[in-house]
Amino acid sequence: MTSPQSGVPLAAIVDAAVDPRDCESAVRTDADGALVTFTGTVRDHHDDRPVTALRYEAHPRAAEFLDRVCARYRSGEIRVAAQHRVGDLAIGEIAVVVAVAAPHRAEAFSVCAAVIDEIKATVPIWKFETYADGRSEWQTPTC
Template sequence: MSSRLPAIASTPLDPRDCERAVHTAADGAIVTFTGTVRDHHDDRAVTALRYEAHPRAGEFLAQVCAEHRTADVRVAAQHRIGELSIGDIAVVVAVSAPHRREAFAVCAAVIDAVKAVVPIWKYETYADGTADWQNPGC
């Protein structure tokens, strides 16, 4: 991932930034996953959301990307922290490769790994006034 592209950001994310970080002339495919804040979790209406990250979360995210890179496959990812609104972009993963099948597979593997190992926590506030942490085991 380009050093100009922060892994963890407190400002809005632009998926095109990750795409530009991975694209080369050798690529026939760029697959981008963009995760957004939804207005519900299970059967509960979400009204507000905050992401918090461990100080080394960026290192974890960079490691996930590095583990999925090969000579032909490039990977970039970013995750947002702070207060987000419904519809805001929370996470972006971009993968470029010579062929689409590999780009899709790697993109899915990267977002799954991000959710499993990067220490980022989500605090949701619900319409009924209650709130709860999500991803507490990460």
């Protein structure tokens, strides 16, 4: 599904840099009093181990899973968009964005938190971390 106001997909797995403004423009209208955006970035550690590199891989149908999560929280007044990046990401790069527009902030914050939690729990995306000691390992499906 694509946003009528911006032409941006409302849920996408992408292999290039993610811009939070794309998700925001996909959902925001003049009727909204709130626009909440969650931006997840690649951090430099995991469980107290220094991370030097990270790669995300996704199931071929991961975009369908992502769209189902977003659709579950959309209503007439609440709009949701999300993008998750795959491929090699550097420390500090954006991995995932969720944007929620709603008439009021309470709904926007609540829905945004629920969407990112559900993405982490249900969308088949895996990360492969490389550590400063040269070792590397797959992590469980997560964002």
